Amino acid sequence: MKCKICNKNNTRIFTSKILNKYEIDYFYCENCSFLQTENPYWIKESYRECINNTDTGILVRNIILSNIVSVLIYFFFNKNKKFLDYGGGYGIFTRLMRDIGINYYWQDKYSENLLAKGFEHNENERYELITSFEVFEHFVNPIEDIKCILQYSDSILFTTNILPLSIPKPSDWWYYGLDHGQHISFFSVKTLQFIADKYHLNLYTDKVSVHLLTKKKIDINVFNILVKLSKKGLLNFLKKAYKSKTWDDNELLKKVN
Ligand SMILES: [Zn+2]
Numbered sequence: 001m002k003c004k005i006c007n008k009n010n011t012r013i014f015t016s017k018i019l020n021k022y023e024i025d026y027f028y029c030e031n032c033s034f035l036q037t038e039n040p041y042w043i044k045e046s047y048r049e050c051i052n053n054t055d056t057g058i059l060v061r062n063i064i065l066s067n068i069v070s071v072l073i074y075f076f077f078n079k080n081k082k083f084l085d086y087g088g089g090y091g092i093f094t095r096l097m098r099d100i101g102i103n104y105y106w107q108d109k110y111s112e113n114l115l116a117k118g119f120e121h122n123e124n125e126r127y128e129l130i131t132s133f134e135v136f137e138h139f140v141n142p143i144e145d146i147k148c149i150l151q152y153s154d155s156i157l158f159t160t161n162i163l164p165l166s167i168p169k170p171s172d173w174w175y176y177g178l179d180h181g182q183h184i185s186f187f188s189v190k191t192l193q194f195i196a197d198k199y200h201l202n203l204y205t206d207k208v209s210v211h212l213l214t215k216k217k218i219d220i221n222v223f224n225i226l227v228k229l230s231k232k233g234l235l236n237f238l239k240k241a242y243k244s245k246t247w248d249d250n251e252l253l254k255k256v257n
Pocket of ligand 1: 003004005006008029030031032033034
């Protein structure tokens with residue numbers, strides 16, 4: 001098989017059972033350290049419920065992420081510009097960010113927008129930053145999606161769990177998502193660096209799960225400290241810089257509807 005990131009030949013490293021029924025192959029690329037499944041013919045079946053049923057962490061994760069992103073926007077981006085959540089699911093994150101006071105919009109080809117109605121992505125828009133959480137590991141053709149995102153912004157902040165250097169066995173890493181079968185692309189730090197170089201972007205990563213690709217130059221130590229402090233409540237000290245859009249949005253939507 002060809003690697004979907006760098007197009008070099010990759011090699012089959014193991015097989016595993018997904019959705020309790022299909023025995024599938026996993027292919028690893030020595031060149032860019034990207035791990036991919038074989039062509040995901042089961043994918044429609046795995047998306048019957050577009051957000052998988054076992055995702056109990058959905059709200060906690062969105063709240064933590066809204067803290068991290070608001071802090072990073074405060075320090076590194078123009079907070080008065082527009083922002084987009086790509087693959088934004090039900091719109092939880094977009095709503096949380098608007099509640100904090102950031103002009104956020106929603107996009108998702110596969111999910112219904114339940115909580116951020118009226119703030120959908122417009123094809124002609126450019127954004128200061130695009131966020132994309134727990135989406136990259138779902139990409140069937142990651143490069144196509146990344147190219148698409150980069151049409152709208154020079155900066156992507158995203159989460160996906162980093163593939164460990166020593167590739168875990170299928171039974172040893174929950175992130176393979178064997179029960180739901182939706183995770184088909186696994187990125188190492190080397191893969192992310194390959195993507196950054198391909199598009200002339202800088203990569204900043206905590207080497208665990210939070211990654212930023214951007215044209216901006218940022219001090220990686222500051223990035224890491226801010227990610228850590230934002231999980232410990234740093235946003236509470238910055239909140240005065242933001243004005244919540246909860247009521248303004250309510251007024252706006254009443255006028256539109
Ligand atoms: Zn590769």
